[in-house]
Amino acid sequence: MKNIIILIYLFVCSSWYSQIASVEYLVEKQDLKQKFVLDIRDKKSYFYSNEYCENNHDEIFNFVIIEANQGNNVFLFHDQLEDLRVYFSQPIDLVWQLDKETKTVENVILYKATTIYKNKKWTAWYNNETPINSGPFVFGKLPGLIYEVATDGLKISLTGLSKSNKNCFQILKKEERIDKESYDKYNSDFLKKLKEGYRKNTNVFDGITIEALLEESQKKDLFREYL
Numbered sequence: 001m002k003n004i005i006i007l008i009y010l011f012v013c014s015s016w017y018s019q020i021a022s023v024e025y026l027v028e029k030q031d032l033k034q035k036f037v038l039d040i041r042d043k044k045s046y047f048y049s050n051e052y053c054e055n056n057h058d059e060i061f062n063f064v065i066i067e068a069n070q071g072n073n074v075f076l077f078h079d080q081l082e083d084l085r086v087y088f089s090q091p092i093d094l095v096w097q098l099d100k101e102t103k104t105v106e107n108v109i110l111y112k113a114t115t116i117y118k119n120k121k122w123t124a125w126y127n128n129e130t131p132i133n134s135g136p137f138v139f140g141k142l143p144g145l146i147y148e149v150a151t152d153g154l155k156i157s158l159t160g161l162s163k164s165n166k167n168c169f170q171i172l173k174k175e176e177r178i179d180k181e182s183y184d185k186y187n188s189d190f191l192k193k194l195k196e197g198y199r200k201n202t203n204v205f206d207g208i209t210i211e212a213l214l215e216e217s218q219k220k221d222l223f224r225e226y227l
Contacts, residue, residue, distance in 0.1 A: 023145070024050070024160035025136045027151060028223045036156075037106035038136055039165040043070045045134035046169070064223065065169055067139060075138055077227060078171055081186055085175045087194075088183050092117075092138050096124075110147050115139075117151075118226050123151040137223060154222070187224075 023038040035050035047066040067076040073093040079086055099112040103125065110125040117138065124135075128146035136156045137148050167177045178186075 020163070020165065021132065022162045022164060022166045023132070023134075023136075023158060026157050026159050027136075027222050028155045028157070032220060034220075034222060035159070036136065037166050037168065038134060039167065040132065040134045041165060044068065045140070047136055048169055050168075053166055064227065065171065066137060067171075068134065068138070070134070070141075070188065077183075078175065079183070081183075081190070085172050086178050086183070087175050088178050088180050090180060094139065094141070096142060098143075102156075105147065108147070110146070113142055120151045122149055122151045137226070154226075 018120070020042060021040045023040070025036045025038065027034050027036055034152050037048055037050050037053065039046045039048075045068045047068075047129075048064075049136060063080045065078040067078065074089050074091050076087050094115045096113045096115050099114065101112040103110050103112075108127055109129075110127055113124045113126060115122050115124070122139065124139060124142060124146050125148040126142045126146045127145045128144035132145040134140045135142065135144055135146040136149065139146060139156075145161075146156075148154045
């Protein structure tokens with residue numbers, strides 16, 4: 001945390017105001033914890049799994065890369081459907097309620113803000129002295145860097161900050177654009193096909209049913225239910 005405080009000071013006092021940075025977050029959902037990265041590139045930001053940085057592509061359960069543009073409220077969601085790279089767009093216009101309540105974490109004053117997303121209340125804590133209004137997942141456009149945002153069952157916490165992008169992924173030029181309805185249908189049909197395919201061979205692997213294996217895999221896909 002001490003290093004984060006020093007970096008925040010540099011953001012405020014130097015030419016880092018151009019907003020080229022990388023912010024690391026820890027996402028906790030039930031008993032699962034995963035690291036994510038927010039790369040900020042001037043007017044755009046990209047939020048993605050840290051697994052891309054570790055070259056463990058076979059282990060990535062969160063393929064989705066979320067692209068945000070500071071100039072509008074349209075988010076692009078990049079994903080991989082089997083061997084096909086696709087993306088869909090969604091307008092998300094969050095209405096934040098800024099609260100006077102504050103808390104101090106390691107000598108950093110954080111301000112409270114709340115919003116409603118996917119019919120759930122989300123509470124964010126941000127530092128208004130840090131000139132970064134991009135944020136993790138679909139959250140951002142607050143008067144400063146988001147340190148924490150949470151709802152029932154899920155919490156996103158800042159763990160690191162650097163002045164350069166990690167650039168751990170590449171968005172392919174040949175991505176296919178689809179609509180959200182087609183995207184949801186594909187994922188639903190794919191799960192059904194996967195279950196049926198496994199059942200034709202065997203229903204149990206080392207005493208674990210395919211339903212249990214798929215359920216465990218889906219749990220690791222932390223943001224799927226919020227897309």
